[in-house]
Amino acid sequence: MSTIDNTRVGTSNETGEPVLELDDVGKSYGNVNALRGVNITVRQGEVTCVLGDNGAGKSTLIKIISGLHDYTEGTMKFNGEVTRFSSPRAAQAIGIATVYQDLALAPLMAVWRNFFLANEIRNGPFLDVGTMKRICGEELTKMGIVIPDLDRPVGGLSGGQRQCVAIARAIYFGARVVILDEPTAALGVKQSGVVLKYIVKARDAGLGVIFITHNPHHAYLVGNHFVILKLGRVVLDAHRDELTLEQLTGEMAGGQELDELSHELRGVDPGRVAAPHAVGHGAVAAPDLDGGLDGGLDGGRHASADGS
Amino acid sequence: MATLTTTPADDRVVTRSAAASILGRPEVGALIGALAVAVLFFAVAPAFRSAGNIGTILYGSSTIGIMAVAVALLMIGGEFDLSAGVAVTTSGLTAALTTWYFSINVWLGVLIALLVSLAIGAFNGWLLHVTGLPSFLVTLGTFFVLQGVNLAVTRIVAGGVSSNSINDIDGFDSAQAVFASSFSIGPVTINITVVYWVILTIVGSLLLLRTRYGNWILSAGGDAAAARAVGVPVTVTKIALFMGVGFCAWLLGMHQLFNYNNVQSGQGVGNEFIYIIAAVIGGCLLTGGYGSVVGASIGALIFGMTQLGITYAGWNPDWFKAFLGIMLILATLVNLYVKRKADAR
Numbered sequence: 001m002s003t004i005d006n007t008r009v010g011t012s013n014e015t016g017e018p019v020l021e022l023d024d025v026g027k028s029y030g031n032v033n034a035l036r037g038v039n040i041t042v043r044q045g046e047v048t049c050v051l052g053d054n055g056a057g058k059s060t061l062i063k064i065i066s067g068l069h070d071y072t073e074g075t076m077k078f079n080g081e082v083t084r085f086s087s088p089r090a091a092q093a094i095g096i097a098t099v100y101q102d103l104a105l106a107p108l109m110a111v112w113r114n115f116f117l118a119n120e121i122r123n124g125p126f127l128d129v130g131t132m133k134r135i136c137g138e139e140l141t142k143m144g145i146v147i148p149d150l151d152r153p154v155g156g157l158s159g160g161q162r163q164c165v166a167i168a169r170a171i172y173f174g175a176r177v178v179i180l181d182e183p184t185a186a187l188g189v190k191q192s193g194v195v196l197k198y199i200v201k202a203r204d205a206g207l208g209v210i211f212i213t214h215n216p217h218h219a220y221l222v223g224n225h226f227v228i229l230k231l232g233r234v235v236l237d238a239h240r241d242e243l244t245l246e247q248l249t250g251e252m253a254g255g256q257e258l259d260e261l262s263h264e265l266r267g268v269d270p271g272r273v274a275a276p277h278a279v280g281h282g283a284v285a286a287p288d289l290d291g292g293l294d295g296g297l298d299g300g301r302h303a304s305a306d307g308s
Numbered sequence: 309m310a311t312l313t314t315t316p317a318d319d320r321v322v323t324r325s326a327a328a329s330i331l332g333r334p335e336v337g338a339l340i341g342a343l344a345v346a347v348l349f350f351a352v353a354p355a356f357r358s359a360g361n362i363g364t365i366l367y368g369s370s371t372i373g374i375m376a377v378a379v380a381l382l383m384i385g386g387e388f389d390l391s392a393g394v395a396v397t398t399s400g401l402t403a404a405l406t407t408w409y410f411s412i413n414v415w416l417g418v419l420i421a422l423l424v425s426l427a428i429g430a431f432n433g434w435l436l437h438v439t440g441l442p443s444f445l446v447t448l449g450t451f452f453v454l455q456g457v458n459l460a461v462t463r464i465v466a467g468g469v470s471s472n473s474i475n476d477i478d479g480f481d482s483a484q485a486v487f488a489s490s491f492s493i494g495p496v497t498i499n500i501t502v503v504y505w506v507i508l509t510i511v512g513s514l515l516l517l518r519t520r521y522g523n524w525i526l527s528a529g530g531d532a533a534a535a536r537a538v539g540v541p542v543t544v545t546k547i548a549l550f551m552g553v554g555f556c557a558w559l560l561g562m563h564q565l566f567n568y569n570n571v572q573s574g575q576g577v578g579n580e581f582i583y584i585i586a587a588v589i590g591g592c593l594l595t596g597g598y599g600s601v602v603g604a605s606i607g608a609l610i611f612g613m614t615q616l617g618i619t620y621a622g623w624n625p626d627w628f629k630a631f632l633g634i635m636l637i638l639a640t641l642v643n644l645y646v647k648r649k650a651d652a653r
Contacts, residue, residue, distance in 0.1 A: 068537065089539035104537040106530030108597040109523075117527050118539035120520040127518050169538075 019044050019079060019208045020065070020096075020177055026073030027060050034060040035232045037074070041225075042177060042208040047199060049211045049219035051252050052229035058212050059101075061229070062181050065210065066098035067091030089118070095176035099166045099183060107155030111147055112136040114154050115169050139168040159186050167198055177208040184218050196222050216252040220245045228252060334591030335603030337643035341589060341635065342610050349617030356613075356620045363490075363497040369612025370505035371560060373605045375579070376586035377505075377512045378556035380604030382549045383587050384516065386529030386596030387443035389432060389553050391450035393579030398454050399425045399561030400571035401462055404471035414479035422558045428454070429554025433547030455577060462573035471570045480566070487559075488566040501563050505605065508556065512601035525549065530597025585632065586611055589639040610635065 020042040027035040035057045042048050052058045063069040067085030075082050085091040105114045115136040121128045133150050145164045170178050184192040199222045202209050213219050228236035228251055236251050349356040382389055402424045407417030436446050466472050490499040516522040524545045527535035536542045565571050590603025618628055
């Protein structure tokens with residue numbers, strides 16, 4: 001699996017017309033290019049996983065798709081038409097729902113109020129509280145979460161429960177595409193399982209799912225298509241058939257860089273156990289970035305500095 | 309894989325008891341405080357017990373309550389308005405000065421005052437949006453600007469510190485009937501402001517708890533970024549809240565104008581804190597996202613009772629402000645205590 005730039009692969013296994021297509025999309029904030037030349041295709045009934053380390057541009061990508069930011073290069077097509085969203089509301093209106101990392105829940109508001117926030121069901125001018133509570137309860141039960149008192153503020157729920165409220169909400173309202181921003185990052189094993197099952201369920205219901213994560217194991221469990229971002233660029237774009245979990249993990253962990261790192265760290269003898277003894281204050285020297293560690297963790301930069 | 313296995317019901321979150329649910333309401337602390345104040349003055353002030361004074365107490369409360377309702381909604385929406393006190397005076401002055409200066413029908417002046425008041429509110433909201441400054445600073449600026457404009461324009465137009473009398477201009481009597489009349493129910497004389505106060509409280513409470521817009525207010529104050537992310541038009545919501553304060557300032561300003569026939573240009577300074585205190589006593593969090601309109605009105609009632617109760621009890625009215633400060637701290641502590649107790653259950 002070689003590193004691929006700006007070239008789309010894996011589109012051979014088409015299940016239908018793409019619902020969302022990003023073509024060479026980029027975003028710059030002033031002189032900072034947060035995202036460059038990103039090509040992503042989202043089909044309904046498929047899970048597209050976007051992986052990347054912190055700062056890789058995942059958040060920027062989500063913000064573009066969900067309408068929080070406009071893009072500055074390339075084109076984004078929804079249903080084949082070039083689209084620019086003026087607000088998250090506009091993105092929602094055509095069927096793109098987003099579950100953010102911070103969940104976008106107001107902590108002091110009741111569970112049902114949060115669930116229907118900006119999508120309130122009304123009976124004349126007034127809220128149809130009964131219907132909203134019923135639907136909210138049903139949708140949460142489907143997620144395997146039972147909250148008997150939906151009037152509780154969301155802030156009183158556990159992290160997993162909050163995640164479920166946010167995902168259930170997005171799926172309930174996101175008719176066509178749902179973006180999940182690191183839904184499993186803050187969860188325990190069991191709660192992550194519930195979330196992953198729900199992703200599969202959303203896929204089977206015919207939604208296009210964009211699953212943002214930095215956990216290749218979670219991604220490989222449910223993903224049809226994988227995109228790895230690094231420093232604002234796509235470094236891998238492959239269909240499930242084309243790679244194994246090991247390759248994905250390798251790519252995600254930095255691939256080549258990991259090899260280099262492991263080579264560098266070999267000298268420190270990771271298995272070694274040192275005899276316990278008292279260490280005085282300041283007795284452990286900071287790693288010497290210019291020497292030490294057989295070339296140092298920072299060897300690359302050091303070398304280039306020498307060259308210049 | 310596709311079918312979701314049923315997870316056993318999570319028994320950690322249980323239904324709260326009815327008592328805890330009621331105690332968890334934001335206005336409970338204010339209600340307890342109101343009862344305490346009522347009992348206190350009932351005991352020490354014989355005049356407090358006379359039915360005839362109920363109207364006076366309610367009137368005093370209503371002049372605070374009308375503004376407290378709008379200010380509470382704004383605070384639940386996460387913002388302050390320090391210009392609310394002088395904005396009342398600005399509205400009254402606008403109507404009085406335009407009517408007198410252009411010799412137009414009083415109702416036209418009233419309409420102009422409404423537009424000016426709504427514009428001040430919209431300006432506050434807009435400035436907040438474009439500058440991104442805290443509303444405390446933005447409205448502090450508006451507060452000083454309005455205070456200065458009130459004094460300066462009144463001096464230019466009317467040549468003094470109060471607006472000229474307008475009771476001989478067309479439309480004064482009908483406007484007075486609308487904004488500053490009163491009627492009797494048995495021995496109790498009810499000022500029309502009390503009616504407006506009650507209506508505003510009901511409308512405000514329904515708006516907050518039973519409409520889509522109320523949900524937006526709660527979310528805009530609770531977590532503006534989250535609200536924006538799911539599609540709540542936060543900016544519009546907040547501008548509308550500031551305009552709501554403008555509307556209530558207009559209503560109260562009109563009452564003061566038609567009640568006294570003129571407006572003192574230096575009035576209103578300091579009242580903004582009284583409105584905020586009423587809202588806080590009523591259970592509004594200073595940080596936004598939580599509170600009650602009914603609570604704010606109860607807070608206003610506490611003010612009205614205290615103001616007159618001190619006089620009726622024969623105490624020196626100089627103590628009023630000191631008493632208010634103590635009330636504020638006590639009410640906030642009670643709110644906090646009740647909320648913790650209820651949440652813990």
